[in-house]
Amino acid sequence: MIENYFSQIREQLSTVEAQEYSQMEACAKAIANTLTQDGVIHLFGCGHSHLLSLEVYYRAGGLVPLRPILHEPVMLHEGALRSSKLERTNNYASTFLANENIQPEDTVIVISTSGRNPVPIDVALHAKKAGAAVAGLTSVAYSSGQPSRHKDGFRLMDVVDIVLDNHAPPGDALLTHPDLTTPFASSSTAVGTAMLQAAIARAIEITADRGKTPPIFASGNADGGDAQNEQWLQKYRDRLGF
Numbered sequence: 001m002i003e004n005y006f007s008q009i010r011e012q013l014s015t016v017e018a019q020e021y022s023q024m025e026a027c028a029k030a031i032a033n034t035l036t037q038d039g040v041i042h043l044f045g046c047g048h049s050h051l052l053s054l055e056v057y058y059r060a061g062g063l064v065p066l067r068p069i070l071h072e073p074v075m076l077h078e079g080a081l082r083s084s085k086l087e088r089t090n091n092y093a094s095t096f097l098a099n100e101n102i103q104p105e106d107t108v109i110v111i112s113t114s115g116r117n118p119v120p121i122d123v124a125l126h127a128k129k130a131g132a133a134v135a136g137l138t139s140v141a142y143s144s145g146q147p148s149r150h151k152d153g154f155r156l157m158d159v160v161d162i163v164l165d166n167h168a169p170p171g172d173a174l175l176t177h178p179d180l181t182t183p184f185a186s187s188s189t190a191v192g193t194a195m196l197q198a199a200i201a202r203a204i205e206i207t208a209d210r211g212k213t214p215p216i217f218a219s220g221n222a223d224g225g226d227a228q229n230e231q232w233l234q235k236y237r238d239r240l241g242f
Contacts (some may be wrong), residue, residue: 045111104131115143
């Protein structure tokens with residue numbers, strides 16, 4: 001099964017690279033525009049999807065002005081069953097979005113593989129209302145095969161400017177076994193991470209090509225890294241909350 005999982009992940013990554021290149025390029029350009037305007041890139045996801053927002057946050061080689069929207073009740077550590085219930089609750093997002101400072105120059109990336117639950121959809125709608133560029137990291141096949149739980153019938157892919165399709169299968173499980181009825185081994189985290197890192201890398205390249213120095217974190221474990229990072233943190237501290 002180990003080799004089967006790696007084989008399936010390689011195939012899915014190849015599909016994404018071939019079929020989602022233009023969408024990742026569009027996301028990269030939106031991020032580069034945000035960097036040019038000294039804006040912030042916000043990321044949001046519920047449950048396991050929030051892990052992707054942490055993957056690119058505050059790390060060496062990554063962008064400084066990345067800010068995950070971390071609302072703990074829809075993460076897993078305060079109760080997995082509760083987080084799932086809240087993610088499916090219409091109008092719940094309004095309880096925490098009022099505290100989010102999303103500006104027109106910003107980019108917002110909302111992550112939901114199923115794309116059917118109200119909270120991620122409402123975060124995307126809120127960001128669009130604020131005038132930000134909005135991308136949705138989702139599975140079109142998964143989302144298309146399930147009815148929306150949103151009160152207005154929306155799916156995440158319906159309300160964003162840029163659809164980043166991770167090509168996860170319905171149910172987000174790659175493998176089967178002849179003695180089991182339930183598929184297993186998810187792909188969305190591995191593939192979604194690659195998509196985000198690729199889009200961010202391209203955004204850094206675009207920004208540098210425009211003659212602007214991209215705000216990249218140096219390693220704090222390398223000599224001189226903390227001093228370099230402090231210069232960027234001074235610039236973005238008010239908006240990032242460091």
